[in-house]
Amino acid sequence: MIPYGKQHITDEDIAAVIETLKSPFLTSGPKVAEFETAFAQYIGCKYAVAVANGTAALHISCMALGVNSTSKVITTPITFSASANCVRYCGGEVVFADINPETVLLDIEKVRNLLEQHPKGTFDGIIPVDFGGYPVDLEGFRKLADEYGLWILEDACHAPGGSFIDNLGKNHRCGDSSLADLAIFSFHPVKHIATGEGGMVTTNDEELYRKLKQYRSHGMVYQGDPALIENHGGWYMELQELGYNYRMPDVLCNLGISQLKRADEGLEKRQAIAKRYDEVFAGTNVKIIIPPANVSHAYHLYVIQIEDRKGLYDYLRTKQIFAQVHYIPVHLMPYYKGLGNKAGDFPNAENYYEHCLSIPMYPTLTAEEQEFVISEILGFVR
Numbered sequence: 435m436i437p438y439g440k441q442h443i444t445d446e447d448i449a450a451v452i453e454t455l456k457s458p459f460l461t462s463g464p465k466v467a468e469f470e471t472a473f474a475q476y477i478g479c480k481y482a483v484a485v486a487n488g489t490a491a492l493h494i495s496c497m498a499l500g501v502n503s504t505s506k507v508i509t510t511p512i513t514f515s516a517s518a519n520c521v522r523y524c525g526g527e528v529v530f531a532d533i534n535p536e537t538v539l540l541d542i543e544k545v546r547n548l549l550e551q552h553p554k555g556t557f558d559g560i561i562p563v564d565f566g567g568y569p570v571d572l573e574g575f576r577k578l579a580d581e582y583g584l585w586i587l588e589d590a591c592h593a594p595g596g597s598f599i600d601n602l603g604k605n606h607r608c609g610d611s612s613l614a615d616l617a618i619f620s621f622h623p624v625k626h627i628a629t630g631e632g633g634m635v636t637t638n639d640e641e642l643y644r645k646l647k648q649y650r651s652h653g654m655v656y657q658g659d660p661a662l663i664e665n666h667g668g669w670y671m672e673l674q675e676l677g678y679n680y681r682m683p684d685v686l687c688n689l690g691i692s693q694l695k696r697a698d699e700g701l702e703k704r705q706a707i708a709k710r711y712d713e714v715f716a717g718t719n720v721k722i723i724i725p726p727a728n729v730s731h732a733y734h735l736y737v738i739q740i741e742d743r744k745g746l747y748d749y750l751r752t753k754q755i756f757a758q759v760h761y762i763p764v765h766l767m768p769y770y771k772g773l774g775n776k777a778g779d780f781p782n783a784e785n786y787y788e789h790c791l792s793i794p795m796y797p798t799l800t801a802e803e804q805e806f807v808i809s810e811i812l813g814f815v816r
């Protein structure tokens with residue numbers, strides 16, 4: 435059986451988990467800060483906050499950015515629904531804008547039109563997504579956001595290790611928060627770094643960092659924090675705001691530390707697999723996404739677009755190849771339809787959805803497996 439994506443767990447990963455299981459710490463312990471420091475260094479940002487999963491990362495990010503029942507936040511319909519749901523957790527309104535069909539990313543021109551059609555101050559922020567691992571043009575989005583006083587929360591779940599070079603020749607790693615206010619990652623098993631459940635928020639903003647740490651653990655302020663209002667002794671801690679229990683356990687943080695050591699290796703494997711797909715599908719009726727030279731794609735997904743998507747999906751399953759569809763447009767989910775969205779609102783996203791298929795892409799995919807996948811796809815479409 436060949437899935438579209440899967441985790442890679444080595445003996446070293448297993449040893450790291452066992453080591454932490456034998457330590458005094460099952461949940462918060464020294465591995466949390468160690469993982470945060472290593473991750474911040476890998477991504478190239480100042481601060482990182484480990485949380486229970488990517489969805490929790492999105493939720494406390496929205497809280498730290500001040501999303502509330504008066505907020506309107508723009509995002510893409512082609513993403514995992516959590517990129518939109520986080521705004522709803524805080525009572526805000528999600529406003530979708532269509533994708534660019536060439537990149538499948540949130541279309542900056544569509545966002546610009548939306549902003550121009552409303553009085554300034556209508557919108558609070560943008561949640562762009564590095565869909566599939568393709569880094570979104572944060573240089574362009576930053577300029578636009580600054581014009582309208584908006585914050586940017588980058589959903590970089592698909593793109594650890596991805597990067598792009600801006601117009602001044604400066605390299606920006608996905609999630610480094612050099613252009614976004616905050617960025618988030620997930621360590622779900624299909625993602626680059628897999629811990630089962632787990633997530634991370636990254637930022638360069640000290641004030642946001644402080645809030646994130648507080649919201650991750652109930653909203654509590656602990657001993658040693660100068661923000662304590664009172665202090666009755668060593669036991670004393672203070673609930674200053676309403677937060678959640680979104681902590682990532684030490685055991686999983688140590689698994690993350692071990693996985694992170696292989697991040698570059700895994701990324702190179704993904705890029706090599708993509709290069710082979712690019713070669714064989716060029717000039718066929720399998721449509722592929724080729725990023726420009728200034729973009730280094732992280733290839734969480736390898737998406738093809740074909741005429742008879744359902745036919746190919748069903749055919750590949752008979753060959754034990756489990757391709758997947760990413761994503762059903764979020765605005766077409768019954769929950770978001772119930773909030774006023776409807777079919778026809780975002781034609782580029784809807785058209786993309788009719789034809790897209792994510793084919794196997796993960797570091798341990800062998801050359802033989804990949805050639806088998808390629809020959810079955812080409813055999814079907816010809």
Ligand SMILES: *Cc1c(COP(=O)(O)O)cnc(C)c1O
Binds near residue numbers: 490513516517591592
């Ligand atoms: C996986 C994912 C999430 C959510 O992450 P979880 O860890 O599963 O909560 C959010 N956004 C995108 C784009 C994702 O792919």
